[in-house]
Amino acid sequence: MSKLFKQSLLYAIGEIIPKLVSFFLLPVYTHYLSKTDYGIISYTNSFVMFLFVLCVLSLNTYVLRFYFEKEDETYRKRLLGNFYIIITGINLLLSLLAYLLMPIIIEKYNIQVPWNPYFKLAVVSNFLEVFSVIPLVLYRVKQQAKWFTFLSLSRTLLQMLLIFLLIVVFKWGILGHFYGRLFSLIPFFFVYWAIILRNATLNFNFAELKKGLVFATPLLPGALAYLALSLSDRIILERFVPLSQIGIYSLAYTLALTLNIVIQGFYKAVEPEIFQQYGKVGFNTFIKKTQSTFFLIVYMGAMFITLFSQEVFKIMASKEFYEGYLLVPILMIGVIMTGQNVIFGGIIIAEKKTKVEGIATITGAIISLVFNLSLMKYGGVYIAAISSAVSFAVMNTILYNKMSYTEKSLKAPLLALFLFIVISFGLFYIVNISFSLFALLIKFLLLLLYFILLLKVFKIPMRDLLTIIRRK
Template sequence: MIKIFFKHSFIYALGTVFTRGIAIFLVPIYTRYLSPSEYGVIDFFLIIAAIINLTIALEISQSIARFYQEAHDKEDKVSYTSTAFWFTFVVYFFYFCISWSFSDSLSQLLLDSKEYQMIFIWASLAIATNGIFYFTQNQLRWQIQPKDSVIVSIVNVMVVATVAIYLLVIMKLKVESIFIAQILGNTIGSLQSIYYAKSNYKFIFDFVKLKEMLVFSSPLVLSGVGVFIAMYIDRIAIKELLGLNELGIYGVAFRFAAVASLVMIGFQSSLMPLVYKYYKEAETLQSVSKIFNMFCLFALFVVAASIIFSKEVLVLFTTEAFYGASSLIALLVMATFFSNMYIFAPGIGIAKKTKLTAMITISTAILNTILNYTLIPVFGLSGAAYATLMSAIIGFLLYAVLAYKYYPIPYKIKNILIAFATVLISAYAMVYKFDEITFGTIGVKIIYMLVISVVISFLLVERKYMEKFIRI
């Protein structure tokens, strides 16, 4: 399993490096052609997209992840996939029709102005097409087709980048250019994903299987709402308490914090399908533990880099209006890691205890909400970042403790904690000592990154597994 995991993880990570690289390349373009408040509008619609995609399709794609591998034959797999797809398509079709019909009143309600009506319509169509793209691309993951999934991601981001730059720079459009680009990218990506998995898409709709899948996934809607609140309550609170300008600055910090997904996506995309396939095998427990140690190695490297290079990154890629985001990036990187590390506690999913998942995420969401509305008035944007990080850590600990009961993975907790403390203390000490941006300080920071990589490697990874990873 470990060899298959690293192979698939490398493929996903390679694709993510490219796609996230394009996304980071777009940030300086967006920040030069859009004001912080306009950037805040885009970020606000991303929040709306998140809650829509987490709820209206009742998380049926997660049912495919659980039932596809255990389907008895090819006919069952086709039936599960096709039923879930047509359900998803119809749900998003009606969502867009309703949004279009009430666009004037909804734009007034959400953005305090009917001037945003056309932007609201474009954004609603982008959200609908994104929901369908999310399902079709995930299907490639559940079928364990990592190369096809990565190709689809690359095509999607290239279309979005090309169209967005053309409309923004050449045609002089503003916020709507981003949503039009997303619509085209999502549509092409969905068609390509369906083509790669065409043997599983038929004009079939099985109400019995739909009921079976929804019984599993519908509790995850509550979980999804909890995830949404945990992920986006900071931005909702910022918009309400501080305004769109501050939301735009925070949104830029969050874009750069998304570098965490360069590490996360490879593990997240390849681990869960393999765990569901091999969890009954005795060696899987040890394999997941070793994979987690390897994940911690890469995650801590990214955390260290985000702490000591955040200011340099903002100076290089943005304008002075966004420099205030420098103190936020590392906190949001850590929050991103912790909020997604539930994949290393698969016991709840294996036991099909989705109601327990909902309880954890809702509890975490409530905590995050309380912390944000408590800390933002006192500490501003930093309060939002600290609130998000603290609730993410507590949420992961709840997952780890409760999942252990159903699938006891033997983690090396002591070594992980020592490595984490070493990175935080040394990295923040470097920032305090070498705060100015010069060639000399950059050189010192690069040397530090090399040294800290060696230190945490010795703490977390057995030599034979590091050599095996390098060979793979």
């Protein structure tokens, strides 16, 4: 377990810095850009994430899953090189289509965000971003977390520096965000190619492509549905509320998603371990111990971020964004569900039930779309936040019911979630405690109480937790 936690920590750092770009830049965005500007950034980011998934077609999951099928190093190098070429071709085709069709779509549907320059710059940046997929998979399958972290960290620091300089020093305004991201990706485009040329054998194997598509195709609708589930709120919001409201909502979502940094870091480390341990004698014990400790971290992280979101908004954001902290407790429920999905989804894929993963995510996406389209006009950003929580909960319920894992149980996670809702919702919506030193003391005491309760809920002795920390 100590190796897994060390890997998780390194992957988390590799995930933390990229995901924290928006968080670290909050004072810049909220003091130098308007709520509308931040809404434009969020809206274009939502579109680009869909385009990114289409360009990759979930083929990176096939590479990750089947890299361990053979011990032959020649096979592994050809596998990596083959899918690097395939994804490059798909990326080029779809980027050109987006470049040609998006101006027409934006004009036809009167989308508030113009194609030039915002969407155009976002499409070009996405084209360069896709080249990072296979190099990062390479470091994961080789369990070289240090190199994964270094690659992610160096590019992100460059991006942060460029965005800061362009917005604050050179006064480029919102364009500083788009050009800062683009300029940071250009040198790493060549770095990614260098990594592949050194560690893979470039080739095109049509038979392997067919196998990859058969495996990954059921995952693609799920991946797209997952994005629809995660991002449809902001896309639909554009139809019902001003971009300024999307800006406030997106800021709250950014804060809630800081927990996703830990979740994704753990996912990067544990997914290969699940695949390797699956079918072995100690698999059930491995999952049980890993799940309990991970869920403890997820729920504690959720409570910490939620309780102190008011202080974060007060310190880091300008006054016009302040009301967004009230959305954090609701949004955090959906983020907690994504944490559970790491374990449930990993087991489902190890069992090769990729269709189940797709069905669960599509179901969640449909619920999200219906919920948002039918109710958003009545509740705006609050309906969007509730929709996220409900949809992710339904998705996880489906995954849980379809798992063959014999020792599965939802009793502890549900109790932990109930306690989270009682404490956070009670403090934010019933007591409505104000920003003060007394409030900080109350929140620290509630956080400590929740930690003690979680140890009981997940049946983790304090001595075991201290042992894990020392090993890490």
